[in-house]
Amino acid sequence: xxxxxxxxxxxxxxxxxxxxxxxxxxxxxxxxxxxxxxxxxxxxxxxxxxxxxxxxxxxxxxxxxxxxxxxxxxxxxxxxxxxxxxxxxxxxxxxxxxxxxxxxxxxxxxxxxxxxxxxxxxxxxxxxxxxxxxxxxxxxxxxxxxxxxxxxxxxxxxxxxxxxxxxxxxxxxxxxxxxxxxxxxxxxxxxxxxxxxxxxxxxxxxxxxxxxxxxxxxxxxxxxxxxxxxxxxxxxxxxxxxxxxxxxxxxxxxxxxxxxxxxxxxxxxxxxxxxxxxxxxxxxxxxxxxxxxxxxxxxxxxxxxxxxxxxxxxxxxxxxxxxxxxxxxxxxxxxxxxxxxxxxxxxxxxxxxxxxxxxxxxxxxxxxxxxxxxxxxxxxxxxxxxxxxxxxxxxxxxxxxxxxxxxxxxxxxxxxxxxxxxxxxxxxxxxxxxxxxxxxxxxxxxxxxxxxxxxxxxxxxxxxxxxxxx
Numbered sequence: 001x002x003x004x005x006x007x008x009x010x011x012x013x014x015x016x017x018x019x020x021x022x023x024x025x026x027x028x029x030x031x032x033x034x035x036x037x038x039x040x041x042x043x044x045x046x047x048x049x050x051x052x053x054x055x056x057x058x059x060x061x062x063x064x065x066x067x068x069x070x071x072x073x074x075x076x077x078x079x080x081x082x083x084x085x086x087x088x089x090x091x092x093x094x095x096x097x098x099x100x101x102x103x104x105x106x107x108x109x110x111x112x113x114x115x116x117x118x119x120x121x122x123x124x125x126x127x128x129x130x131x132x133x134x135x136x137x138x139x140x141x142x143x144x145x146x147x148x149x150x151x152x153x154x155x156x157x158x159x160x161x162x163x164x165x166x167x168x169x170x171x172x173x174x175x176x177x178x179x180x181x182x183x184x185x186x187x188x189x190x191x192x193x194x195x196x197x198x199x200x201x202x203x204x205x206x207x208x209x210x211x212x213x214x215x216x217x218x219x220x221x222x223x224x225x226x227x228x229x230x231x232x233x234x235x236x237x238x239x240x241x242x243x244x245x246x247x248x249x250x251x252x253x254x255x256x257x258x259x260x261x262x263x264x265x266x267x268x269x270x271x272x273x274x275x276x277x278x279x280x281x282x283x284x285x286x287x288x289x290x291x292x293x294x295x296x297x298x299x300x301x302x303x304x305x306x307x308x309x310x311x312x313x314x315x316x317x318x319x320x321x322x323x324x325x326x327x328x329x330x331x332x333x334x335x336x337x338x339x340x341x342x343x344x345x346x347x348x349x350x351x352x353x354x355x356x357x358x359x360x361x362x363x364x365x366x367x368x369x370x371x372x373x374x375x376x377x378x379x380x381x382x383x384x385x386x387x388x389x390x391x392x393x394x395x396x397x398x399x400x401x402x403x404x405x406x407x408x409x410x411x412x413x414x415x416x417x418x419x420x421x422x423x424x425x426x427x428x429x430x431x432x433x434x435x436x437x438x439x440x441x442x443x444x445x446x447x448x449x450x451x452x453x454x455x456x457x458x459x460x461x462x463x464x465x466x467x468x469x470x
Contacts, residue, residue: 012180019176020169027168031161038157042150043130047118050132054143058134070096073129075109075142085109085142087126101125109133109142120147187227189214263304266297307437314444321365327468328359330366331392331399334373344386350393360396362468364449369468372445375438376401376464398451398467408457416455417443442466 053068068074068088075085085106091097104124112119114133121131121144128151131144193212212232273290280286332349339347362369373392380390384405391402408416417439439455442464446453451468 012177015180016173016176019180020173023169023172024165027161027165031158031165034161035154035158039150039154042153043147046130046145046147046150047132050118050130050143050145053145054132054134054141057141057143058136068096069145071146071148073101073105073109073123073126073131073142073144074098075106075112075133076139077110077142078139081139083110109144110140112142114140114142263301266301269297270294304437307441310441311437311444314448320368320445320448322363323366324361325364325366325369326359327362327369327399328355328394330370331373331394334370334377335392337374338377338381338390342381345381345384346387346389348389348391350391352394355394355396360394362397362449364468365445368445369449372442372466373399373401375442376466379438380405397469398465400463400465402461402463404460405462407459407462408455413455413457416457417453439464 053072057068057074070088070090072088073085074087075083077083083106085101086098087101087105088096089099101123102125105126108121108123109131112121112131112133114135116132116134118130118132121129123129123144126146128147129144130147131142133140133142214228270293273293277287277290328351335347335349338345377390377392380388380401380403384390384403388403388405393400393402443453446466446468449468451466453467454465456463456465
């Protein structure tokens with residue numbers, strides 16, 4: 001029973017059942033209308049016969065059975081005399097003959113009003129009749145004909161309608177099943193695509209979601225085409241999302257691996273110098289060197305961990321301070337600090353005329369924006385040779401840092417803002433190679449301010465541009 005009920009839940013079954021129901025209702029209505037029309041037609045014909053028999057009997061002799069067909073009933077009700085009635089039947093020789101009717105039949109005929117209209121009367125022992133009565137000078141005359149032939153014809157018609165109705169229902173249901181299945185075949189192809197996708201392993205790893213609904217099933221002028229097109233759009237979106245998720249997982253794995261590597265180096269250094277100090281406790285010089293190295297590596301680890309924590313907070317969407325920040329003052333102070341730290345570089349600040357009297361104000365976290373500027377200036381100082389000119393240009397909605405140093409390695413430009421992205425020491429002319437979080441922090445902080453940072457680099461022309469909401 002459950003399986004049968006489930007089969008009738010399908011769209012094919014419902015459409016076929018709806019078609020069959022409509023055919024059944026239509027044939028029923030047609031049958032009822034046809035039967036009613038036929039009944040009215042045959043009854044009118046019979047009524048005309050009854051009227052003609054009455055007229056003939058009024059014009060000629062009125063003896064029972066005279067000129068009347070078999071089944072005709074006649075009732076004569078003279079004034080002040082005994083009423084009588086008869087019915088024409090075939091005798092043994094096959095000739096029509098009038099047979100007297102019992103009193104109950106006569107009484108039934110006597111109740112017919114003499115108004116000239118034909119009335120339906122149930123005569124005991126004979127059945128249903130159509131009877132008309134008329135007044136005479138000496139009484140009343142009633143004439144009637146049986147409705148049996150009409151009932152037989154209507155019964156035959158009704159059974160024929162039932163038979164043809166069943167044939168129409170079966171034929172219509174079969175045709176509907178063929179047509180519906182043919183029309184829903186494209187929908188089954190779309191469903192097959194969806195089932196194929198559902199069987200793919202999408203939980204982990206790189207996803208190759210090549211399944212698509214065929215082009216001939218994506219015509220949006222049809223309902224099935226709209227479904228196919230929508231499914232293709234959904235699959236493209238899912239494929240893009242899964243690819244982004246896979247890239248994110250790979251980045252997280254690489255991030256964890258790089259962070260572990262960066263932390264392992266200072267930890268190994270600390271462990272080595274600690275062991276060395278333990279082996280030579282009587283050497284004051286060695287103890288001082290070991291302590292200095294442990295402190296240096298501890299500071300390095302502290303800085304690295306703080307940067308990692310800041311990146312984690314920014315990734316988690318932690319809100320930053322949203323206060324007006326004087327970007328002009330912030331940049332001038334940062335360049336002044338860089339000039340003190342490294343006098344071998346030439347440090348410049350370009351300030352447009354319209355910012356001389358009115359500072360550039362942005363909304364954000366002043367401490368984090370100062371970190372952005374410091375990281376960019378530190379990068380320019382560490383990875384360019386002495387004598388390089390570093391120019392900071394202030395705008396109303398941001399700033400840029402330009403240097404005329406050797407520039408970024410070409411293969412690093414596209415990945416410069418990724419975490420732990422570093423150039424090869426040989427490609428950076430022997431300069432110190434950092435852990436690769438400086439520009440990643442710049443990008444994360446600027447993005448948290450709903451801004452944008454871009455890099456353009458070529459030998460002698462490197463520019464990092466930061467755009468911030470005003």
